[in-house]
Amino acid sequence: MGLKIVVLAKQVPDTRNVGKDAMKADGTVNRAALPAIFNPEDLNALEQALRLKDKYKGATISVLTMGPGRAADIIREGFYRGADQGYLLTDRAFAGSDTLATSYAISCAIKKIKDFDLIIAGRQAIDGDTAQVGPQVAEKLNLPQITYAEEVISVENEKIVVRRRLERGVETVESALPAVITVNATAPDCRPRNAKLVMKYKHAKTITERQSESEDYIDLTADRPYLNIEEWSVNDIETDINWLGLSGSPTKVKKIENVVFQAKEAKRLTPADEEIDELMKELIANHTIG
Amino acid sequence: MNNVFVICEIDEGKVADVSLELMTKGRSLANELKCKLEAVVLGQDLDGVEAQLFPYGADVVHVGDDKRLAPFTTLPHTSMIVGLFKEEKPQIALLGASTMGRDLGPRISSALQSGLTADCTSLVIGGHEDKKAGKSYENLLYQIRPAFGGNIVATIINPDCRPQMATVREGVMKKEIFDAAYTGEVNKLDVDKFLKPEDLVVNVLDRHMEKSKVNIKNSSIIIAGGYGMGSKENFNALYELADVLGAEVGASRAAVDAGYAEHERQIGQTGVTVRPKLYIACGISGQIQHTAGMEESSMIIAVNNDPNAPINKLADYAITGDVMEVIPKLIKYYKQNTK
Numbered sequence: 217m218g219l220k221i222v223v224l225a226k227q228v229p230d231t232r233n234v235g236k237d238a239m240k241a242d243g244t245v246n247r248a249a250l251p252a253i254f255n256p257e258d259l260n261a262l263e264q265a266l267r268l269k270d271k272y273k274g275a276t277i278s279v280l281t282m283g284p285g286r287a288a289d290i291i292r293e294g295f296y297r298g299a300d301q302g303y304l305l306t307d308r309a310f311a312g313s314d315t316l317a318t319s320y321a322i323s324c325a326i327k328k329i330k331d332f333d334l335i336i337a338g339r340q341a342i343d344g345d346t347a348q349v350g351p352q353v354a355e356k357l358n359l360p361q362i363t364y365a366e367e368v369i370s371v372e373n374e375k376i377v378v379r380r381r382l383e384r385g386v387e388t389v390e391s392a393l394p395a396v397i398t399v400n401a402t403a404p405d406c407r408p409r410n411a412k413l414v415m416k417y418k419h420a421k422t423i424t425e426r427q428s429e430s431e432d433y434i435d436l437t438a439d440r441p442y443l444n445i446e447e448w449s450v451n452d453i454e455t456d457i458n459w460l461g462l463s464g465s466p467t468k469v470k471k472i473e474n475v476v477f478q479a480k481e482a483k484r485l486t487p488a489d490e491e492i493d494e495l496m497k498e499l500i501a502n503h504t505i506g
Numbered sequence: 507m508n509n510v511f512v513i514c515e516i517d518e519g520k521v522a523d524v525s526l527e528l529m530t531k532g533r534s535l536a537n538e539l540k541c542k543l544e545a546v547v548l549g550q551d552l553d554g555v556e557a558q559l560f561p562y563g564a565d566v567v568h569v570g571d572d573k574r575l576a577p578f579t580t581l582p583h584t585s586m587i588v589g590l591f592k593e594e595k596p597q598i599a600l601l602g603a604s605t606m607g608r609d610l611g612p613r614i615s616s617a618l619q620s621g622l623t624a625d626c627t628s629l630v631i632g633g634h635e636d637k638k639a640g641k642s643y644e645n646l647l648y649q650i651r652p653a654f655g656g657n658i659v660a661t662i663i664n665p666d667c668r669p670q671m672a673t674v675r676e677g678v679m680k681k682e683i684f685d686a687a688y689t690g691e692v693n694k695l696d697v698d699k700f701l702k703p704e705d706l707v708v709n710v711l712d713r714h715m716e717k718s719k720v721n722i723k724n725s726s727i728i729i730a731g732g733y734g735m736g737s738k739e740n741f742n743a744l745y746e747l748a749d750v751l752g753a754e755v756g757a758s759r760a761a762v763d764a765g766y767a768e769h770e771r772q773i774g775q776t777g778v779t780v781r782p783k784l785y786i787a788c789g790i791s792g793q794i795q796h797t798a799g800m801e802e803s804s805m806i807i808a809v810n811n812d813p814n815a816p817i818n819k820l821a822d823y824a825i826t827g828d829v830m831e832v833i834p835k836l837i838k839y840y841k842q843n844t845k
């Protein structure tokens with residue numbers, strides 16, 4: 217029996233390249249102005265899964281993502297690099313989820329996938345910067361967790377051995393399976409797309425995407441079932457609706473402020489000797505230095 | 507019941523700085539809420555650990571001392587704290603945003619179905635009006651944090667679920683002795699009552715800790731270099747200045763990414779937070795993610811060849827010029843005018 221891996225990957229706005237137009241006048245984020253990307257550390261997570269697939273014959277990888285319809289891109293990106301299956305969890309009922317409601321929905325979807333040995337998530341998503349979803353999913357599934365993984369060393373005899381990165385050191389831990397691991401940015405980067413896989417999977421679509429296409433595409437999955445991206449709404453998974461979306465989110469955003477500097481008047485100096493000397497003299501006199 | 511709790515971290519028998527910083531914060535929150543401050547310490551060989559916590563205003567120190575609790579693994583610590591919290595029902599629980607706190611915090615919050623806000627930069631008590639539900643709340647914990655890559659600051663609340671949980675990075679709060687003679691009670695936890703056999707499925711096989719060489723957090727003068735330094739070699743000018751002034755060298759992320767300085771020196775949102783007496787920013791533009799970690803410095807001097815660099819808005823003195831021209835002049839003057 218091959219190792220069954222589920223990778224959790226999120227589509228996020230690229231907060232690292234925030235331009236001037238990224239904030240609206242009212243101080244909220246203009247998501248439309250930011251490109252949607254594969255969360256960077258989820259690519260590190262995917263790479264760890266791909267390495268296990270290279271190493272252990274028969275291992276398979278499923279990519280699970282929760283988000284709007286266009287998040288199906290994440291699953292295609294996964295296919296292009298070697299994932300075998302994709303699940304898109306999408307429903308208005310999930311809107312407004314905080315990390316707890318997100319992890320609840322994801323854990324319900326994983327229960328439906330049912331057959332898995334290992335769940336690999338990124339350490340944190342760059343839009344929220346919380347690093348909470350991995351451990352919260354682990355708790356909801358009652359599984360052990362290994363955070364900050366840098367390398368999965370082995371998965372043998374029902375045990376996984378992982379090297380993890382701590383603030384001031386490294387640790388090697390061993391856990392029973394199934395388990396949840398979260399992967400750090402210090403882990404190896406993800407391999408690029410594979411041209412053959414891009415050819416094979418470029419028409420992989422969810423049912424919603426196929427329905428908005430021409431007839432030919434709708435039929436494609438009949439003889440090529442691998443082109444189907446599973447799309448699950450809230451009705452496809454077993455949940456308690458009270459734990460989802462806004463109502464299932466204990467944390468609420470009370471206020472959002474755009475970041476502005478409280479400008480104060482700096483004393484302006486040039487590099488001229490007299491000015492530098494005067495400054496140093498002052499700093500020594502008032503005991504700031506010396 | 508309904509007190510403020512700090513989940514403490516132990517590093518070689520000593521309560522970690524980040525935990526003591528949270529004790530100081532917790533004490534002032536508890537005073538404002540007119541409740542007690544309680545600390546939780548889990549590990550092994552913890553005899554007398556309460557003595558480290560009482561001066562910071564702990565009214566109760568809960569100690570779980572057992573070999574199954576060290577070195578830290580997630581599940582046993584989660585079971586202990588979840589068990590304790592079910593009995594004690596804290597209104598607020600704080601943890602360090604350390605590798606341990608950010609591993610443990612979400613696990614506890616998930617088990618208790620209560621909200622957790624990561625990496626807060628400020629914690630304040632305040633009220634809330636929920637007009638839609640027609641409810642009003644008093645004495646909520648405002649959990650204030652940067653979000654969206656530091657482009658916004660959000661105030662998060664947990665109106666209905668307890669405890670209200672938050673993690674805070676080392677250096678963000680100030681550590682201050684509350685009363686050197688303060689004492690409280692010790693509550694020895696019954697570890698067997700809370701631990702389950704299945705909590706022990708994760709084993710630490712091997713562990714290498716490196717002692718940190720740089721100590722920018724506790725330095726009263728910091729010379730920080732950014733991408734504008736231009737090269738690793740030019741950073742040597744900063745080490746020389748730091749050397750004569752008895753300072754430490756810090757860096758922006760762009761400088762660290764470019765390989766000019768080690769990661770340990772990074773200051774800012776994803777590095778350390780510092781508040782020295784003097785901060786000299788050399789070739790640093792002053793993006794919010796950087797300034798978040800240094801804006802509370804008592805005095806800021808910026809050296810930048812762009813007169814409109816954002817750092818100048820924060821600076822007390824803005825020297826407009828080339829770093830490699832200015833820094834040697836600072837060194838020269840100091841050497842000539844002090845013994």
Ligand SMILES: Cc1cc2nc3c(=O)[nH]c(=O)nc-3n(C[C@H](O)[C@H](O)[C@H](O)COP(=O)(O)OP(=O)(O)OC[C@H]3O[C@@H](n4cnc5c(N)ncnc54)[C@H](O)[C@@H]3O)c2cc1C
Pocket residue numbers: 231232655656731732733734735736757758759760761772773774775776777778788789790791792793794795796799809810811812815827828829830
């Ligand atoms: C989620 C997130 C977290 C982040 N966390 C951090 C963090 O913790 N810390 C951090 O620092 N950054 C962080 N950043 C990055 C931050 O946004 C900036 O990119 C970074 O701080 C810029 O560094 P810099 O000022 O050195 O470089 P630049 O922005 O490139 O600025 C260089 C400056 O040097 C000046 N200069 C150039 N040549 C000279 C010269 N010869 N003499 C004098 N001046 C010169 C230029 O005018 C310019 O102002 C983070 C970003 C994100 C998205």
Ligand SMILES: Nc1ncnc2c1ncn2[C@@H]1O[C@H](COP(=O)(O)O)[C@@H](O)[C@H]1O
Pocket residue numbers: 224225226227255257258261280281282283315318336337338339340341342344345346347348349350
């Ligand atoms: N909507 C989502 N869909 C799939 N995975 C997610 C989602 N949100 C978070 N994750 C996973 O959880 C990790 C941590 O996210 P966060 O807690 O938001 O920082 C991410 O790196 C992903 O692996």
